[in-house]
Amino acid sequence: MSPKRTEMNSFLPDSPVRFRRMWVNCALGFFFIAALIGLTMRAFPLWDIPYFDYRNLLHTHSHIALLGWGFLMLSGGIVFSLASSSAELRRFTWLFVAAVISILGMLFSFPFQGYGGYSIAFSSLHVLVSYGFIYQIHAMLRKENSTPGIRLIRLAIWSQLVSTFGLWALGPVNIQLGKMHEFSLMCVQWFLHFQLNGWMVFGVLGLIFIQFEKSGHSFRWAKYQEMLLLASLILTYALAVTWAAPSPLAFQVNSLAVILQFVAYFFLMKAMFEGLRKVSMVPMAKLLLQLAAVSLLLKASFQLLLVLPSVAVISYTIRMYVIGFLHLVLLGVMSFGVFGLAVQKDWLPNHLLTRLGLWFLIAGFSFSELLLFGQGTLVWMQLGFLEHYHVCLFLASGLLPIGLGLLMIQVFTFKIPLQKPIKNQINFKTNKTLLMKSALLWSLGISMMLLTACGGSSEQTAASSESATASPQAASSDPKGIGEVKSVDLGTGINPTLAEEGQAIVDMKCTACHQLNDKRLVGPGFQGVTNRRRPEWIINMITNVDVMLDQDATAQKLLEECLTRMPNQNLSQADARGILEFMRRNDEEKAGQRDAAVN
Template identity: 55%
Template sequence: MIPNNSISPILFDSSGTRFRQNWIRWAFGFFFLSVCLGLVMRSFHVVEIPYFEYRNILHTHSHLALLGWGYLMLIGGMVFGLVKEKDRVKDYKFLFLGTVIALLGMLFSFPFQGYGAVSISFSTLHVLLSYGFAYKLLRVIKSAKKTPATRLLRLSIWFMVISTFGLWALGPISSSLGRMHELYFMAIQWFLHFHLNGWFVLGVLGLILLHFEEKGFKIHWQAYQEWVLAISVALTFMLAVTWAAPQPIFFQINGLAVIIQLVAYFWILKSVFRLDQTDQLLGFARLLLLLALASLVAKAILQGLLVFPSIAVISYSIRMYVIGFLHLVLLGAMTMGVCALVIAKGWINAHSGTKLGWILLISAFVLTQLLLFVQGTLIWLKMGFLPEYNLWLFLASCLFPLSIAFLLAGLRSNEFSNQSISNPKVQLQERIKRETMKKTLIMSMGILGILLTSCGGGSGESTSTTESTPKNEVQADPKGIGEVTSVDLGTGIDASLAETGKAIVDMKCTACHQLNDKRLVGPGFQGVTNRRKPEWVMNMITNVDIMLDQDPIAQQLLEECLTRMPNQNISVQDARGILEFLRKNDEEKAGERDAATK
């Protein structure tokens, strides 16, 4: 155990300001690492990266973004916003230190092993520490005056706890039913749904209302409206249920839920805009808050469209929409909202050192969201891809680490309010603290460099992203399951048919598959006609749901990729064009095609 007297001088001063500064610095540090990893993921569409496991980087990115940046900033806003007694703030120091250790453990384990013993241990530690935060904060809220803000914050904390039930369910489901079972994916969706729509959204709204209540504004929001909002969050989980069981009743419940949620959001946002309270904020604080509220409005409108079952299916079938929606909540509502509040409260000064950082952050968010939603809509309308879409998305994403670098530079230069410290001893301790964090971040960035050169031991065998040969493949029908029982390949490549297939692949497949042998979301296409019979390939395209449920090969691939291939409603004729393009791709890249038919 670390003695109190060795921690307190570094983390705390008499006012608790230093603890808050350190908290914010660590949160922005994890934000920087997460956007760097996100940039690496998007580079897969632009350049070929050897010895690199996309799935492991995806897990690292998502954990640092959700549990590092989002969680730390939101829980920190509640600690420093709700706990008024400065000496009581120190009660959270070990929870904070434990959380940082858990996040660093995930950073140094997920890139190399994905979900393994070490990474799962650190993730479990984070969950347990979050219960400690929840217990302490709920006690503070219980003793505080009951206001719309405190009721919302209490509700958001409970949704954070509820979201973790999905994580605890993963182990039993995986061991008893397997990772390809629908319940396994629904457990993941349980965590994401209640974490984003409950914990993040309601937590940010609660902090916004708390800030204005402290300024003397009266927020008129009745207790029953809190229950309506809670019910809407719970019932909108039906969207995830429709993905696994597309029954009309589940679509109807989800449609009712999003209508209820629109009403609940209207009540909250009306309370904010009615008094024109955003005029109390100036400069970047006001701009960021308006952008956060606009993101919430956009989220509510998008969810409102899900009353139509056809659009509900599209919302989780088109990957650009899924990513865009996640970023709308995490980067739009949560990030912009919390950053607006920390500027408004004087916890961060938006001076010259950070002004460019805020401008670049806003630009990166707006540009990437436009690209994602426009491209997703083009796919929906079957109009193909924007010219150089992946390159433009990569370039726009480059603004994220650049913006956070400017903000971190401002934080390291101590551009905080009320930070003037005249005691030389305290100045020395603060300088030691900054150097310690600097070294930790440099070591963390070193992980990214190591990943580009040595991830997987350099041989490429352990991180190969092509389809592995399942152990139970011999038990499967090599032609798969579906109406395609025989395919006439002809003597060569039909160039016209291959061109038709290429257009469909560009429109519907390249978001998850690459044309080389590297896995992106799904396995790379290179060599597929040498491993799989043409009938199996076409049945996988046209009869994907049955194949994933009954075909052993498809189930094994699902277990490896952990992402269920959506039903794109592709006809047999179009699937034949895709097969022809895959044959041509294998001939060009693998030097051989149709080996599975020999």
């Protein structure tokens, strides 16, 4: 073949290089969309956002970030790092198409229906597609030498597989026990735990070590260290158990697990920093990998603090800590890790616009993490809220889509450089139409079957709920709630001093999850609450929240709607009375009426 013909083939839309570019661009596009949705969520405490429900946007953001960006980019990094021929890459064509279809389906269903028939169908389709990725990647791994990088990738794909067991268990558990049962929460946490701490952490570490190994740097990773890492992954699930159903044994297991994890990470980080010193790398790529390593060390250090049960409880009851930790893994460890490798491998062009976009990402991540962990610590210490906290968090989060936008401009406009073709390269146009049609029909067929299977879930869940209500353990429907407060003297008007005291407590402990209008944030808005709930119910909900969520029918319904358990803030009845007075004043100002529930 003539040189001119070779040059033309390298620019064919179906070439391996073009396929890789399409894969990376799709992952970046989903990351950009997830960042925009996240920015919209940050705007909820600041402005009235019409048409969209916060909870639905939260589900959309988490699915697109975790699956559209995280899964797609990490799986692509593994595929294009290990594939030795175009024939191997062709095996992933239909899987890639099906994955994109499932993610697009989630993107266009979750914002409007939350968890519903279509969104569940597309989510389930993505799980099935992930099994295809696991099978094909496992086949590639069998041909590789058992180096530390390959062993980590193997652990990563097994973690991906194990994480999905929680999703398949979720349906039967919800039908039999209800959505709010502790086992239902544990199923969700099972998926998230093995996704973040297994699939993503092990996957990006494996890719980094494979890059070092291909650059000539090798190191020894003893078998006992691998077993230590695996044991720590399994045992740290105990923290999720304590979140759903606190028990002394779970706290003790978690304390042991985080110590084992810290030791296991120590060996890996020691090898990683040694590789960063010895392997010649692009400066920007080296910086990003260093940030990924630092993020992993911070993750391990923060979790090491959870050996104290009191700190472990704080870690999942203060929302800022939960969000900050999730971002530390997904953005700090996984995203910076794969971005560093993409720059090093020239999957992202090392140009000025790329570096500028990455610096925006670094700044947005750093500022938002400082705000989240800083404000979480202030809440823990009962020192109130930072001035303009929500404005600052919105501005910091705005740096992320700006950076991603610059990256997308760069990758969508730069010309693909001439590269050596992968050995045994064949034309991707061969049977392209057949592949694409079969992938599309397969994906749509699976979606329709899953949608049909989901058709009776709502009725079954409702029947389960009715059955639970009719049982001897049925939740109380007393309009005054459950607790020591049986009557409240509201007086003849608003007590301004008491209302001011209540506002100070609300500003310090409540505004992270509740707005003063009627819009839902994490929990429902405060506007109109005194017109819907009796004052005794409100005070009991504040001072006796755990019992109320377990036994009060109204509180349980709110928990089912919000899917986030309200933490016990250890407030006194006097504190709660001040909050009630502030709520009465807020309703008088915003709703034009207060205390309608008493009349």
